[in-house]
Amino acid sequence: MFSTAFLDIPALQSAHGEVQLPGSKSISNRVLLLAALSSGTTTIHDLLDSDDTQVMLRALEQLGCAVVRSTDPAHLNSYHITGIAGQLAPALAARSTALFLGNAGTAMRPLTAALALLGGHFEMSGVPRMHERPIGDLVDALRQLGCKIDYLGNEGFPPLRIQPVAAAQLQLNAPITVRGDVSSQFLTALLMALPLVAKQQDVVIEVAGELISKPYIHITLELLKRFGIDIHNEQWQRFTVRAGSRYQSPHEIHVEADASSASYFIALGAIAASKGSKPNAQGGTTSVDRVVKVMGVGAQSIQGDIRFVEAARAMGAAITSGPNWLEIRRGTWPLQAIDMDCNHIPDAAMTLAAMALYANGTTTLRNIASWRVKETDRLAAMAIELRKLGAVVEEGADYLTITPPANREAWKPASIHTYDDHRVAMCFSLAAFNPAGLPVRIEDPKCVAKTFPGYFEAMFSAVRAVPGSVPVICIDGPTASGKGTVAAAVAEHLGYHLLDSGALYRITGLAATRAGIPIDAEHASQIAALIAQMDIQFGADQQVRLDGEDISLAIRSEEAGMNASLVSALPAVRQALVQAQHDFRQLPGLVADGRDMGTVIFPLAPLKVYLTASAAKRAERRHKQLIEKGIPATIADLRADLEARDSRDMNRATAPLHAAQDAFLLDNSEMGVDNAVAQVLSWWEKRQPFGKAQA
Numbered sequence: 001m002f003s004t005a006f007l008d009i010p011a012l013q014s015a016h017g018e019v020q021l022p023g024s025k026s027i028s029n030r031v032l033l034l035a036a037l038s039s040g041t042t043t044i045h046d047l048l049d050s051d052d053t054q055v056m057l058r059a060l061e062q063l064g065c066a067v068v069r070s071t072d073p074a075h076l077n078s079y080h081i082t083g084i085a086g087q088l089a090p091a092l093a094a095r096s097t098a099l100f101l102g103n104a105g106t107a108m109r110p111l112t113a114a115l116a117l118l119g120g121h122f123e124m125s126g127v128p129r130m131h132e133r134p135i136g137d138l139v140d141a142l143r144q145l146g147c148k149i150d151y152l153g154n155e156g157f158p159p160l161r162i163q164p165v166a167a168a169q170l171q172l173n174a175p176i177t178v179r180g181d182v183s184s185q186f187l188t189a190l191l192m193a194l195p196l197v198a199k200q201q202d203v204v205i206e207v208a209g210e211l212i213s214k215p216y217i218h219i220t221l222e223l224l225k226r227f228g229i230d231i232h233n234e235q236w237q238r239f240t241v242r243a244g245s246r247y248q249s250p251h252e253i254h255v256e257a258d259a260s261s262a263s264y265f266i267a268l269g270a271i272a273a274s275k276g277s278k279p280n281a282q283g284g285t286t287s288v289d290r291v292v293k294v295m296g297v298g299a300q301s302i303q304g305d306i307r308f309v310e311a312a313r314a315m316g317a318a319i320t321s322g323p324n325w326l327e328i329r330r331g332t333w334p335l336q337a338i339d340m341d342c343n344h345i346p347d348a349a350m351t352l353a354a355m356a357l358y359a360n361g362t363t364t365l366r367n368i369a370s371w372r373v374k375e376t377d378r379l380a381a382m383a384i385e386l387r388k389l390g391a392v393v394e395e396g397a398d399y400l401t402i403t404p405p406a407n408r409e410a411w412k413p414a415s416i417h418t419y420d421d422h423r424v425a426m427c428f429s430l431a432a433f434n435p436a437g438l439p440v441r442i443e444d445p446k447c448v449a450k451t452f453p454g455y456f457e458a459m460f461s462a463v464r465a466v467p468g469s470v471p472v473i474c475i476d477g478p479t480a481s482g483k484g485t486v487a488a489a490v491a492e493h494l495g496y497h498l499l500d501s502g503a504l505y506r507i508t509g510l511a512a513t514r515a516g517i518p519i520d521a522e523h524a525s526q527i528a529a530l531i532a533q534m535d536i537q538f539g540a541d542q543q544v545r546l547d548g549e550d551i552s553l554a555i556r557s558e559e560a561g562m563n564a565s566l567v568s569a570l571p572a573v574r575q576a577l578v579q580a581q582h583d584f585r586q587l588p589g590l591v592a593d594g595r596d597m598g599t600v601i602f603p604l605a606p607l608k609v610y611l612t613a614s615a616a617k618r619a620e621r622r623h624k625q626l627i628e629k630g631i632p633a634t635i636a637d638l639r640a641d642l643e644a645r646d647s648r649d650m651n652r653a654t655a656p657l658h659a660a661q662d663a664f665l666l667d668n669s670e671m672g673v674d675n676a677v678a679q680v681l682s683w684w685e686k687r688q689p690f691g692k693a694q695a
């Protein structure tokens, strides 16, 4: 997951490949609560691993459920939940329990209903935005039953205090009325909780107003059925929970992949899946369709957002599907503008707003007032951010019209504010296919953790950047000038990949020594041939494996540095390592440290830094570094070694160390690491178009 302050997505060109989606949030949290209320153990497979499911799991543990995650590496998203059989343990019922539910509406609402009927003392709170999301209609419905719920902050909003009510005092005879036109989660909450008290008699819920988001109620009813609860549905206006209801664990249940998450990849295929070619028997090439394939959810899904498929088709996507997959090709291009009532796909409809950027006219999305009470006011948020890109947007009380930027020149480079809303972040990643070839900045990319922590990684695995658009920051300089330290910090700040090119020479030197090959010009081709056979794996925290063996420490000795310097003077070796270095240039970007990054390997890099420090300072720093690792050394010896290494690196015939003509020079002799990093980032930021866009 990208936990950086922002993520810059370079201009993208095409997409194809297979993407495995995470489990559905709506199904995951419903199944968790139902398993918790059942007796016995339910094994849930493919549970979504996200912020919202984590808060639900923590809450269930607090309620006395046993929660055990599978340790099988192939099934880490399987959980065994042992439920409370519809009853709180007496000790738990007697004391007050505080539950923190983050910004998870799918936890706050159903748990409020269940806990109000279970008979304990609870305080339920969340993040500030959760305290702005209405819950009054649900509380009003529960109060009709006699439940004791108080607001601890603003009337109608969490946080809440729940107190117990004796079962005999609950008023179950009259139908309970709940509003259905604000959020279907209130009705879902009641449907999942009322079986707790529908023992001797039926309990009836009547919906006031037109029920929105019926597909979500469909999911609720389907899952209740899997847990042994049959509810009579009369025209989506009256629901009867039958007397004698009892949650029965299905013992094992699979969570479908998230249909709302599928929408981003359906859009990706519609916008960017393109034709490719493959060699044919006649020696020419045959055109082939490049598709985006989404795994884990298919046309038979019980999730309402699967109907996004119809909406995407209406805009031009060519989609085929099987039981648990969808295959998307670009169909009509440009996409067709549509005018659509989106009440049935409230979450996925946001993706249509992003697709509208590539349509041939004005798209109108109607009946989306519920967007205003989600993670953020999504109607306002989408309007503001689409305008930043150059789209013309009209924001109505319950609709949005989007007209794409008039032409290439009308597109603007935008830094997208994401309002702690995962869907805003995911939608706007699609703007990177803009015809102007502009990058898109997504602020706070980790907000996707709510439903799809690996979203950007999944997207990057399926897209291809405009050639040359994946940025590289080169940091070259002499030994121990701080290149590695600064490069790692810059890469971490930007969420970029890191190339420690010196490590490749160190590994080569080590491999040659171990193979007993002398490091000299005579044996250069033998060493170069060795490189082709080396299986090198770079891991986290500078871990390096060569043919499976951890050589992280072995390559860091001064001797290994010297051997690297010797090996690196051989042109055949340098040539053999070029492709390996180019391969590091991957989305979303690369920071490369070495001696010839800016001069030879990435000569067109948009930022080159030549980092240096006095020999005295560098020897001091290297000394400190070695002593901290418990490696004995003297400053004088180290200085002599590094000066010898510098001299060889600067005077060799091939790719000698020197500053590229267009490099920024940074002498950090009297500068701390933080300042050096800040300087590089500031140069980088000045190269970005976003500041100008926001001005």
Ligand SMILES: Nc1ncnc2c1ncn2[C@@H]1O[C@H](COP(=O)(O)OP(=O)(O)OP(=O)(O)O)[C@@H](O)[C@H]1O
Pocket: 477, 478, 479, 480, 481, 482, 483, 484, 485, 486, 502, 561, 621, 622, 624, 625, 668, 671, 672, 673, 676
């Ligand atoms: N500005 C700085 N102030 C103080 N110490 C620094 C500074 N920059 C780097 N260092 C320290 O100097 C040591 C050498 O830094 P680093 O390993 O990053 O250098 P390098 O240029 O990558 O070296 P090499 O060329 O050998 O790979 C490290 O211990 C690092 O923490």
Ligand SMILES: Nc1ccn([C@@H]2O[C@H](COP(=O)(O)O)[C@@H](O)[C@H]2O)c(=O)n1
Pocket: 479, 480, 501, 502, 503, 505, 506, 561, 564, 565, 566, 568, 569, 593, 594, 595, 596, 597, 645, 649
């Ligand atoms: N791009 C590069 C990187 C390194 N070298 C040589 O490898 C030696 C070890 O590098 P470190 O950065 O890990 O110290 C270095 O002294 C250079 O001789 C290179 O040639 N080109």
